[in-house]
Amino acid sequence: MxxxxxxxxxxxxxxxxxxxxxxxxxxxxxxxxxxxxxxxxxxxxxxxxxxxxxxxxxxxxxxxxxxxxxxxxxxxxxxxxxxxxxxxxxxxxxARAPLAPAVPLDPFLAELGARGLRLGVMTNDSEVTAMAHLNAAGIARRFDFIAGFDSGHGAKPAPEPLLAFATFVGLAPANVVMVGDSLHDLVAGRAAGMRTVGVLTGMAGHDELAPMADVVLPDIGHLPTWLVE
Incomplete structure (x- = not known):
């Protein structure tokens, strides 16, 4: 891929x-x-x-x-x-929520960055809250692009905020993968012309995500292996 x-x-x-x-x-x-x-x-x-x-x-x-x-x-x-x-x-x-990382995030993101991948976050949360969470987790610096629903690009399931990431980092949508836990995420990714990966660390199950996903993984920790398959 x-x-x-x-x-x-x-x-x-x-x-x-x-x-x-x-x-x-x-x-x-x-x-x-x-x-x-x-x-x-x-x-x-x-x-x-x-x-x-x-x-x-x-x-x-x-x-x-x-x-x-x-x-x-x-x-x-x-x-x-x-x-x-x-x-x-x-x-x-x-902004004060007790965050529970799905995996140890800093080494996970450092590994992806070391592969030369450009990384972004798009959440339907507000940008201020997103920045507070990513800073609290010590990982904001790992991302090239961070956007919330109020960042001026729209909200998922619309594709525009995902396309804004692709434009910002200078990539064709076909060379980007959207990773999310909900149909909102995957519908947005498909509409943007991106590959889509569902994860099971949200509230949706495998059968709900599978029709809109290229693959459904237990969590993002399985992503590096999938990328080289």
Whole structure:
């Protein structure tokens, strides 16, 4: 394969989704509910979050959505709260989320860089939160391109943010692979004319990802071997 660049999703791909975001979401709902169990349940229902299990349902719109879309879900149960205020709170709390890397990220990314691959991140999270997470993990310097849904290129599943990466690093889309854990990621990659790799560190299973993926891997740690097959 003539792969010269890789664009990664962030949550569920670089970082294990459940281990990072389930506890965070429970804390957000508790904070915004102010201890009101009825309101907490209404927010959980809107976000498709199981309060008893402390985990997102696989069909939650929050999983692959933007932070604005997550705020809109919660705001539907908080009519007295300002939507922009909720979104700002989510960004502030997300920046402090307990990150759970899918693999030891710095050596993994260093290996890919040593192969001459250009690397990027495109997340439907905000750019500020993405930078906070990548800096906290000590890996921001490994990427040539980092974009969120608010970086001016659009959001997945549209292909434009992925094409922005290809343009930025001077590669043809056919020489780039998109790596993600959701159909939003893979649909965007296919629409951009890129190879697509699904990983199982998010909420989607193999059978859901397989129709849109060239390959589905357990996690990104298997990517270097696949690249040389």
């Amino acid at each position: 003539d792969i010269q660049g890789i664009i990664f999703d962030k949550d569920g791909t670089l970082f294990d989704f459940g281990a990072t975001w389930n506890g965070w979401a429970a804390g957000v709902i508790d904070h915004l509910s102010g201890g009101d169990a009825v309101r907490a349940q209404a927010m959980a229902d809107a976000a498709r979050f199981d309060l008893g299990a402390g985990a997102f349902h696989p069909d939650s719109p929050v999983i692959a959505g933007t932070s604005r879309e997550a705020a809109e879900c919660l705001a539907s149960a908080l009519p007295e709260r300002d939507l922009d205020e909720i979104e700002r709170l989510l960004d502030e709390m997300a």
